[in-house]
Amino acid sequence: MPATAFLVSYLCAGMLSIQLGTINPGNMGLIWLAAGIGLFTVLQLGKTGLIVVYLGSFAINTPYLFQGNWQPQIASILISGFTFAAIDTLQSYLAARAYQILSIHYGENMWRQPEVLPKIWFRVCFIPVMTTMPLFIALQITSGAIPVHLDSILIRGMILMLADSSGLILFTPLYPYLKSRTLTKEFLKPIYFLIMIPIPIIINYFILDRTLILLLPLMLYIAVRFKIAATNFSLLLITLMCIGLTAKGYGFVNPQNMIISLLQIQIFVFSITLALQYLAQTQTQIMHNQAYLEQEVKSRTDTLAKLNLELSILATTDELTQLNNRREWQSKAQAIFLNALRYQKNMSLMMIDVDHFKMINDQYGHLFGDQILKKIAHLCLINIRETDLVARWGGEEFVVLLPETTLEQAQIVADKIRRAIADNSFLAPKNQLMNTTVSLGITSLLKQDQTLDDLLSRADNAMYLAKANGRNCIQTDTPESAYLKIH
Known part of the structure; x- marks a missing residue:
């Protein structure tokens, strides 16, 4: 099925090229669209594509060799047809091979770099055209299809080279879209602008000469906005219309110099094709670079935000316990303190110290001591409210706001924490189970308090009093409050 589809496409492209206009004798097309289809065919089908191109070229060219009294010359005509087909096939092979080499060398960047x-x-x-065209011209001369005059050979040779080269140039940039099956989508994107292209061409050929310049703003817009695929569709339409109308004698051309007029229109469309393709390709690179830079900026912004979060x-x-460190706790606690002071709200503060922690480090090592601190931090967290504020104050000390x-409610919370820690067993080195305890000092906000340090100082004193009174207990700083020791 693919081979058949490409064969039909090749035949249609060849017949369309012939219908648009030829130079006789020789039936030489002014634009050979089949060259581009031949490239597609070989790239897609490989060796099978070469057979398809050969059959297509033979089917298109051979019938035009049967002119005049052809019966006695049927053998030479068939040989010429086979030779024409072989030359076209060689051209398609050389073009496809060159495309593959470039594709391997540049990879995905092949159509992103204007250079x-x-x-x-x-x-x-x-x-490929310069390689095969001398063979084609020689065959034309040998078969008597073109006159043996140097001027005639040069002009017709140039026309043929432009015809085949234009066919390749117009189709080659479309191959990536054919391969990715997005050709139809790319064609529909600029459809409204494609409809506008015939207008200045019709004006030039039927109303006012030399107005093809009106195509320039439209084509520039298409090249910049829609890039290479849409540009090539537009150029293909311009080429077909201009060459077809010129070949049919429309426009302000001199019939006596028709070949020169055809050559001039070929050069015109060939030139704007090269210029606009390069512009479209440059725009593609600009857009690609812009997208890359935007992605790079986004990536680096995300990385910077992540690093800033990690830094924060x-x-x-605190790296060990993952609690707030002392500075962060003081910043948050200060806001809570000022709010309580202003609106005369209750507030309590608790200082916690791990009992005999130095002995634990000396006996079991600092790594085990770190495990105890992390576990105590966790037990503090799960026994307070989300609105409460806990931090590692330093060393083996913790603070809770x-x-x-x-004060009475704070004593209840403190006792929950004390019991949770005392009841927890730690697996020491050599699989020894051990328990540890904490001493807690608590205080509450008083009317005479001026700073957060007032509460911290009282809670700290109460904590040291708890340690002095046997540890594993809670001590308040309020003189009138009874001493509370819980065993």
């Missing part, structure tokens, strides 16, 4: 485009033109579109966490979090909490 690669001249290499594509030269290697894919010019060299490092600056405000309890907003809207009386």
Whole structure:
């Protein structure tokens, strides 16, 4: 099925080229669209594509060799048809091979770099034509299809080279879209602008001469906005209309110099094709670079935001226990303190110290001591409210701020924490189970308190009093409050 589809496409492209206009004798097309289809066919089908191109070329060219009294010359005509087909096939092979080499060398960047485009033109579109065209001209001369005059040979040779090169140049940039099956989508994008293209061409050929310049703003817009595929569709339409109308004698041309007029229109469309393709390719690179830069900026912004978050966490979090560090706790606690002071709300503060922690470190090592601190931090967290504020104060000390909490309520919370820690067993080195305890000092906000340090000082004194009174207990700083020791 693919081979049949490409064969039909090749035949249609060849017949359309012939119908648009030819130079007789020789039936030489002014634009050979089949060259581009031949490239597609070989690229897609490989060796099978070469057979398809050969059959297509033979079917298109051979019938035009049967002219005059052809019966006695049927053998030579068939040989010429086979030779024409072989030359076209060689051209398609050389173009496809050059395209594959460039594709391997540049990869996905092949159609993103404007500086690669001249290499594509030269290697894919010019060299195959320059290689095969002398063979084609020689065959035309041998068969008597063109007169043996130097001027005639040069002009017709130039026309043929432009015809085949234009066919390749117009189709080659569309191959990536054919391969990715997005050709129809790319064609529909600029459809409204494609409809506008015939207008200045019709004006030029039927109303006012030399107005093809009106195409320039429209084509510039298409090249910049829709890039290479849409540009090539537009150029293909312009080429077909201009060459077809010129060949049919429309427009302000001199019938006596028709060949020169055809050559001039070929050069015109060939020139704007190269210029606009390069512009479209440059725009593609600009858009690609812009998208890359935007992605790079976004990536780096995201990375910077992540690093800033990590830095913020490092600056405000105790690395070992993952609690707030002392500085962060003081910043948050100060706001809560000022709020309680202003609105005369209850507030309590608790200081916690791990009993005999130095002995634990000396006996079991600092790594085990770190495990105990992390576990105590966790037990503190799960025994307070979300609105309470806990931090590692330093070394083996912790501090807890309890907003809207009386001294009596703080004692209840402190006892929950004390019991949770005392009841927890730690697996020491050599699989020894051990328990540890904490001493807690608590205080509440008083009317005479002026700063947060007033509460911290009282809670700290109460904690040291608890340690002096046997540890594993809670001590308040209020003189009138009874001493509370819980075993």
